[in-house]
Amino acid sequence: MKISYNGIEYLKFKATDTEIEYFKSTPLVNITIVGECEINNWNGNISPQIYITDYEVKKGMKFYL
Numbered sequence: 001m002k003i004s005y006n007g008i009e010y011l012k013f014k015a016t017d018t019e020i021e022y023f024k025s026t027p028l029v030n031i032t033i034v035g036e037c038e039i040n041n042w043n044g045n046i047s048p049q050i051y052i053t054d055y056e057v058k059k060g061m062k063f064y065l
Contacts, residue, residue, distance in 0.1 A: 012052040
């Protein structure tokens with residue numbers, strides 16, 4: 001599963017079908033992510049990425065950025 005925000009890609013490997021369906025059906029959520037910082041160097045392009053180790057979906061108001 002990949003979430004892109006502010007030029008950073010957040011990756012969760014081995015995401016369950018339930019997790020994927022939740023985020024597909026609920027595109028606006030407030031989420032706290034814990035992860036490991038990495039650098040993606042692909043085809044000469046360097047970009048930051050975070051491997052998600054845990055996350056929590058916060059209850060409350062959803063908003064647009």
